Amino acid sequence: TPRTQTYGARALNFTNPTARLILETIERKKSNLAVSVDVTKSNDLLAIIKAVGPYVCMIKTHIDIIDDFDFSLIKQLQNLGHEYDFVYFEDRKFADIGNTVALQYAGGVHKIASWAHLTNAHPVPGPSIIKGLSSVGLALGRGLLLLAEMSTKGSLAVGSYTEEAVRMARQHKDFVIGFIAQRRMDGIGSQLHEDVSQDDFLILTPGIGLEAKGDAMGQQYRTPHEAVFESGSDIIIVGRGIYGTDPKAVDAIAAKAERYMAEGWAAYQARLTH
Ligand code: 6AU
DSSP: GGGHHHHHGGGGHHHHHHHHHHHHHHHHHHEEEEEEOOSSHHHHHHHHHHHGGGOSEEEEEOOGGTTOOOHHHHHHHHHHHHTTTTEEEEEEEEEHHHHHHHHHHHOOOTTTGGGOEEEEOOOTTTTHHHHHHHHHHHGGEEEEEEEEEOSSSTSSOHHHHHHHHHHHTTTTTEEEEEOOOOOOTTTTTTOTOOOTTOOOOEEEEEOOOSSSSSTSSSSBBOIIIIIIIIISSSSSEESSHHTTTOOTTTTHHHHHHHHHHHHHHHHHHHTTTT
């Protein structure tokens, strides 16, 4: 099963080019760490990416929180992506009808589909949201994650909602490559007549921290070991646990990234041999 296959071997389980690129990048860099850089100044964003670049397979952005955004930032991001060999995940959390999300994904100020390998969507509108986003992203080789679960206290994405999200993904495997979730979704959302034994989805898990247990606004943290070894997650998403409160402290930020990378990789290796 995917849980005990190497990242490199799992690349062959996917036809989507972004899924393959992510798995190959993880294998090459021996890092299943994605750093979420939720800062509001372009210069801070670039400085943090340079500091953590060697240790990550992926950088996650919220491009709409950048106060001084100018599209020239995108070229700089892409250059860093090539220099340090990682992919971009724009955490846009689309949640509207197909026609609207297609416009939001392709255009506006940020033109997300033109540069982000990966983005995500809430399954709340139903399959039409996948249709809308794939009308833009599929031909570009992009990938989509569905938010099957959330890390926050009191999340409504549980039970049959999570199951339906997985079912939606199974019906659109060319474009939906995985989930934002707290655990593997294997076996969930399968119906008796479907052969799901060959199904592989990437599980990206936010809400990861080694020190804090949560924040003042409902975020909840688990350790890399809990996520990757116990719950079978594939990629840990770490934000404030790495960049802390001072975006200028780049040496400390690099050291933290190295530590999370090591923890994430050790948990994966333990999972493989267990
Ligand atoms: O490590 P943090 O708490 O500083 O940041 C976590 C990041 C934030 C959230 O917007 C995002 O992960 N996130 C998501 C994603 C990635 O979709 C889902 C979720 O359930 N919880 C969560 O924190 O940028």
